[in-house]
Amino acid sequence: MEIKVGITSEHIVADTLPKLLLRNRENWGDRVAFRQKDLGIWQEWTWEDVYNEAKYFGLGLVNLGLKRGETVAIIGENEPENFLSHYAAQGAGAKVVCLYPDVTPSEALYLWDNSESVFIVCEDQEQVDKALEVKDQLPRVKKIIYWDPRGMWKYTAPTLMRFSEVQELGRKYDAEHPGVFEENIAKGKPGDIAVLSYTSGTTGARPKGVIMSHGGLLDSACRVEQRVIMKPFLQYLSYISPAWATEQMFGLTMGLHMPFILNFPEEPETVLENIREVGAEMLVFSPRQWESLSSTVQAKMLDGNFIQRSMYKQAMAIGTKVAKGRLEGRPASIVARVIYPLIYLLVLRPLRDKLGLLKTISPIGGGSAMAPEIFYFFHAMGVKLRNMYGMTEIGLLTVHSGEHYSLETVGHFMQVAPAFGAPLEWRVEESGELLVRGGWSFDGYYRNAEATDERIKGDWFCTGDALALREDGEMVYLERVGDMRQLSTGVRFPPQFIEIRLRFSPFIKDVISLGDETKPFVSALINIDSETVGRWVEKRGIAYSTFPDLSQREQVRDLIKGEIDKVNQSLPSESRVLRFANLPKELDPDEAELTRTRKLRRSFLEERFGGLIDSIYKGKETFPTEVPVKYRDGRTGKVKTDVGITNTEAGKEATKW
Amino acid sequence: MKVRRREKLSYRLAGAAVAPGVEHSVILKAVDISLSFGRIKAVDGASLEARGGEILAIIGPNGAGKTSLLNCINGFYKPQQGHVYFQGKDISRLPPHKRAELGLGRTFQGLQVYEGMSVLDTIMSGRHIHMKLNPAEAFFYWPWVHKEELEHRPVVEEIIDFLEIEHIRKRPIGMLSYGLRKRVDLARALALEPKILLLDEPMAGMNLEEKEDLARFILDVHEGMGTPVIIVEHDMEVVMDIAHKIVVIDWGQVIAEGTPAEIRVNQKVIEAYLG
Numbered sequence: 001m002e003i004k005v006g007i008t009s010e011h012i013v014a015d016t017l018p019k020l021l022l023r024n025r026e027n028w029g030d031r032v033a034f035r036q037k038d039l040g041i042w043q044e045w046t047w048e049d050v051y052n053e054a055k056y057f058g059l060g061l062v063n064l065g066l067k068r069g070e071t072v073a074i075i076g077e078n079e080p081e082n083f084l085s086h087y088a089a090q091g092a093g094a095k096v097v098c099l100y101p102d103v104t105p106s107e108a109l110y111l112w113d114n115s116e117s118v119f120i121v122c123e124d125q126e127q128v129d130k131a132l133e134v135k136d137q138l139p140r141v142k143k144i145i146y147w148d149p150r151g152m153w154k155y156t157a158p159t160l161m162r163f164s165e166v167q168e169l170g171r172k173y174d175a176e177h178p179g180v181f182e183e184n185i186a187k188g189k190p191g192d193i194a195v196l197s198y199t200s201g202t203t204g205a206r207p208k209g210v211i212m213s214h215g216g217l218l219d220s221a222c223r224v225e226q227r228v229i230m231k232p233f234l235q236y237l238s239y240i241s242p243a244w245a246t247e248q249m250f251g252l253t254m255g256l257h258m259p260f261i262l263n264f265p266e267e268p269e270t271v272l273e274n275i276r277e278v279g280a281e282m283l284v285f286s287p288r289q290w291e292s293l294s295s296t297v298q299a300k301m302l303d304g305n306f307i308q309r310s311m312y313k314q315a316m317a318i319g320t321k322v323a324k325g326r327l328e329g330r331p332a333s334i335v336a337r338v339i340y341p342l343i344y345l346l347v348l349r350p351l352r353d354k355l356g357l358l359k360t361i362s363p364i365g366g367g368s369a370m371a372p373e374i375f376y377f378f379h380a381m382g383v384k385l386r387n388m389y390g391m392t393e394i395g396l397l398t399v400h401s402g403e404h405y406s407l408e409t410v411g412h413f414m415q416v417a418p419a420f421g422a423p424l425e426w427r428v429e430e431s432g433e434l435l436v437r438g439g440w441s442f443d444g445y446y447r448n449a450e451a452t453d454e455r456i457k458g459d460w461f462c463t464g465d466a467l468a469l470r471e472d473g474e475m476v477y478l479e480r481v482g483d484m485r486q487l488s489t490g491v492r493f494p495p496q497f498i499e500i501r502l503r504f505s506p507f508i509k510d511v512i513s514l515g516d517e518t519k520p521f522v523s524a525l526i527n528i529d530s531e532t533v534g535r536w537v538e539k540r541g542i543a544y545s546t547f548p549d550l551s552q553r554e555q556v557r558d559l560i561k562g563e564i565d566k567v568n569q570s571l572p573s574e575s576r577v578l579r580f581a582n583l584p585k586e587l588d589p590d591e592a593e594l595t596r597t598r599k600l601r602r603s604f605l606e607e608r609f610g611g612l613i614d615s616i617y618k619g620k621e622t623f624p625t626e627v628p629v630k631y632r633d634g635r636t637g638k639v640k641t642d643v644g645i646t647n648t649e650a651g652k653e654a655t656k657w
Numbered sequence: 658m659k660v661r662r663r664e665k666l667s668y669r670l671a672g673a674a675v676a677p678g679v680e681h682s683v684i685l686k687a688v689d690i691s692l693s694f695g696r697i698k699a700v701d702g703a704s705l706e707a708r709g710g711e712i713l714a715i716i717g718p719n720g721a722g723k724t725s726l727l728n729c730i731n732g733f734y735k736p737q738q739g740h741v742y743f744q745g746k747d748i749s750r751l752p753p754h755k756r757a758e759l760g761l762g763r764t765f766q767g768l769q770v771y772e773g774m775s776v777l778d779t780i781m782s783g784r785h786i787h788m789k790l791n792p793a794e795a796f797f798y799w800p801w802v803h804k805e806e807l808e809h810r811p812v813v814e815e816i817i818d819f820l821e822i823e824h825i826r827k828r829p830i831g832m833l834s835y836g837l838r839k840r841v842d843l844a845r846a847l848a849l850e851p852k853i854l855l856l857d858e859p860m861a862g863m864n865l866e867e868k869e870d871l872a873r874f875i876l877d878v879h880e881g882m883g884t885p886v887i888i889v890e891h892d893m894e895v896v897m898d899i900a901h902k903i904v905v906i907d908w909g910q911v912i913a914e915g916t917p918a919e920i921r922v923n924q925k926v927i928e929a930y931l932g
Contacts, residue, residue, distance in 0.1 A: 040826070151881070
């Protein structure tokens, strides 16, 4: 891999995203830009097509009254129209706010209102219904636009308009006012706001809108380009939502900057097949998505016969050894290295092929820390997964680069092209918090100067993350500073580490680790994976009815206990998990227990399961719970169960309660 | 400019066919149908009319003769008395497959699907009445057989898109959940491009979420493709939500007929259901 150190300003060909779109159309008008499977066949859009579609949509919006600096909201899955709406709005000098397709109407209302959106571009009926529900509380909204007409046949609201109708308006407008779109592009400046990306709300109650300017996005793109293997026109699979800043930096910014061939999955459910069909070369997934990719293999292996299972196990063991050797820079034993090519050909390559990762050169994980086991799983089959660390506020900061890197870390700091500002500098506070300055720097929170000021200390930006610098220059991500916790005995422990390690078990879907200044030891609440545990239980001929019943079965509790015991072995004895309980219901973002990126809402959970947590620390064996559940259709109900509390092996020896 | 393939689909344009307030003509009429098994009268002089652009529901308590009446309409049973007219033509003497060719598509109460076949092939099998080749040609799979399959594939893909079953396109039916199998069954009936769709207790054995999903799809078929639907259903609530007109049957006889609002307050219906 070639690392271009000290990228120069000449390398930066345009200072806003729409200017890049214009360049792509001029340079590569006949080359493929988008691909999406439609009615079973992959359809292609060239840069010429993309430019024209975005242009007419953008002009349509202008015709309908969109002004520079206003906000266009987008809500829907990753489809060409979603990206086109981004290009169109930014081309007209407006900014974009993109929402996760599964937000509730009340969440959406807050985001649309806070971002001062004037247009809402929806994918389909589902999203249009949300917009119509709260429309009366959004006086600024001029039109609600949808691109999938399915199910919309009987909607007559005057604020509704089809995507193609807006484009038709734009086409007429273009005939009367030629050159307006291009003029608007030329007016763009790097300091203009491109996107408002809302924080997921793990840290506070209400999400804050992070301002992402064109310059900031391009800065991140150029930082990554120096460190990660990329080439123009590589096959990129767009799967993570543009509502997450990471996809804004990759699919939307780098997609224009490199450019990529952007592939959109047919449906979210078909993404695994689609990865394979497009031969994706670059994938950016959240750790959860990498985890679920690896657990599909593990779950399928449970169904395999003895021979298949043992072949898989052996191959993985050897693959992991070789990968470990390669990463740590001290080769594995001769025997392992000699057998590896054979094992790769017989087992690992076919497995890699099945997952669709045969052509993948740049697989990236980002968002939060990932279990080393996931890394080894992919590295064993030659998929060189890399960790990346960054923040919506100040862009991407570190990445695994080169051939040798430690899986425990998030890699080295990246470099900033001089055009975007001073070189990146960082220091770690006594509290463990990482401070950063340099690069494009922080643009602030939208209409929230108070929150912006909290983040700035002199000219440093406070990340709120605890990181440690290792001797070899790689950064280790520990926890959010606020999340490192101390027990009443004074021992500090890493709750996330425990959770991530436990979550790698195929039987555990989510974990909440407990322990603070009022509690003498660490314990855990487990959300079991009903699918794999269900199959495990069925194989043993044990009948169960519902999720609460399954979670409280004695055999299941024993199974989970075994998984926790394994993780306990790698923890210092003071911070081991002593007791745990299986939750009687699945955690659900619809009930505000998880954020949309499936991060835990800790304080909310600790309140909801307060009684159960008390019982754990009072040494009780069971606790009767009654958990309110909100169904998809809006009704509410309650689940009543006696939750059993189990001691782990470490917990049996200790008697602290 | 690039046009999405799905923009061109036939059903996307058909929505206008069900504009509210338009009076539609009768498309299917059953007159004075009687059917007995030995001394048991399953259907006793029942008549009904289905109009284009409406969802007609046949409801009634268990054993009232709903399915028997539906089977008389599509020809699985031969009623001893009465006539069935489809688009003005008397089809009482036609066997079921001839009626299917005329445009009567149906799904079954139980699951009548081939377990080992893929979803794609199952839906393709619904296209057989539109195919010109005979089984012997198909068996040898001559190049022109392949060509014909390709011609029909877009229609099948259109239906797959419509019922949102892309992710199971290539799975064998036997591996699917009950709710999904029912959806494939509906897909196969749609592949026939029916002029009227007969659904026999499509919601039986489903949980609430599956029922709501299927109700949505039935409405979409009706609104999007403009296909009139006759639905036999035991579950009153679902029917009240989606049907335009309801025919209530008890002991083989039509005891009431009207809009859902009228049926809800009809004394005879309340008695039949409660007691």
